[in-house]
Structure formats: C-alpha cells, structure tokens
Amino acid sequence: MACITRFSPKKLVLLREEDAPEKKMEAERMLNETVGRVMDIETQLTSIYEVVKIAQDTAEIIEAENAQGRRVVVNISGGRKPQALGALFGCYARHKMVERIVYVTEEDGEVVDLPILNFGISKTKLMVLEELKKGDTSVKNLALKIGISRGMTYNHIRELREMGFIDPHQLEITSAGELAII
Numbered sequence: 001m002a003c004i005t006r007f008s009p010k011k012l013v014l015l016r017e018e019d020a021p022e023k024k025m026e027a028e029r030m031l032n033e034t035v036g037r038v039m040d041i042e043t044q045l046t047s048i049y050e051v052v053k054i055a056q057d058t059a060e061i062i063e064a065e066n067a068q069g070r071r072v073v074v075n076i077s078g079g080r081k082p083q084a085l086g087a088l089f090g091c092y093a094r095h096k097m098v099e100r101i102v103y104v105t106e107e108d109g110e111v112v113d114l115p116i117l118n119f120g121i122s123k124t125k126l127m128v129l130e131e132l133k134k135g136d137t138s139v140k141n142l143a144l145k146i147g148i149s150r151g152m153t154y155n156h157i158r159e160l161r162e163m164g165f166i167d168p169h170q171l172e173i174t175s176a177g178e179l180a181i182i
Helices: 002-007 022-037 051-067 080-094 123-133 139-146 149-163 175-180
Strands: 009-019 040-046 073-075 100-104 109-113
Touching: 002 073, 002 100, 002 109, 009 022, 009 051, 009 080, 022 040, 022 175, 051 080, 051 175, 073 080, 080 175, 109 123, 123 139, 123 175, 139 149
Parallel strands: 009 040, 073 100
Antiparallel strands: 100 109
C-alpha cells in the first residue's frame, strides 16, 4: 500500500507463486477489493524458488508494461527472498526500462530506493553465452557462429569465467550467465 499511495500507479502487477500462503492471498483479495476499483490489478504466476525463472517472468512483465508506455516501478518487498532476488535480477536485465526499484521496510513502511544495475557485458559476450546455452561447447564453432577469431573467443570465455557467467571447470553457462542473457 505504501507504494500505491506514493506512486499512484495506473496498473499493479502482482508476481506470486501458484499455491501462495493464505496471508498473501488475503492481501491480494484486499487490494482487489479496495484499489482494484480505481486501477487495473493483474496477477502473474511464477516460481517460488527458481531465481532465473522469476527473473525471466519479471523481465517479460517489464517489457510488456514498457511497450504500453507505462512507467515501471518495481517493489521487491513482498514474497520470499528468492522471489525478491529474482525480481531484482529481472530489473537488472531490463535496467533501461525500469524507472525505480524500491523496497518497503516492514517496521515503518519507509520506501527505500535500490540502485538500478546491469550485468555489464558486451553484445559479443552475450552471443557467446547464448550459444553456450544452446549447447554448443566447441570454441571453433562459437567463433564461427559469432564471427570472431578463436583467440577473441578464448578471451571472451576467460573474461566471462572471471565474471562468474561460465563454469570455471567446463565450458558451460552458470545460473549467473543465464540471468545475464534474459
């Protein structure tokens, strides 16, 4: 409610798990019965613990709202910690479409602004990660598909490993790498 009164949104998108606890369902019902009369309220289902899935779902919601020309303010306060982290990572994946990321304190309802960060990787590194996710683990094939030399491909792989996006022991994308390519 603190975000609703402070930001006066035209639409509210709630992200929650399918079998949410009764307390969460009651809060959703209360929102629909009160502010649902003056704004659109939409519920999107996501995972409870799969951070990458939650981030993907969040990024898709951000894209959809941005495409409608709406301001995007994301409140990561509700839900379990993996849901909050997934929503935060989804915001980072679509950082140019997000106006604010906020957290509302339980104690006094204070709205705390969080920094809008990004994964900071180049388009070429993104292509390397995308090809690895597809299952191609041949440096020669990666270089050909991306259109760079094998030497540059090895450099990108080394840097992506240092950043934690590729496994240090095998040529495989990590969950951090999956988050970076959302």
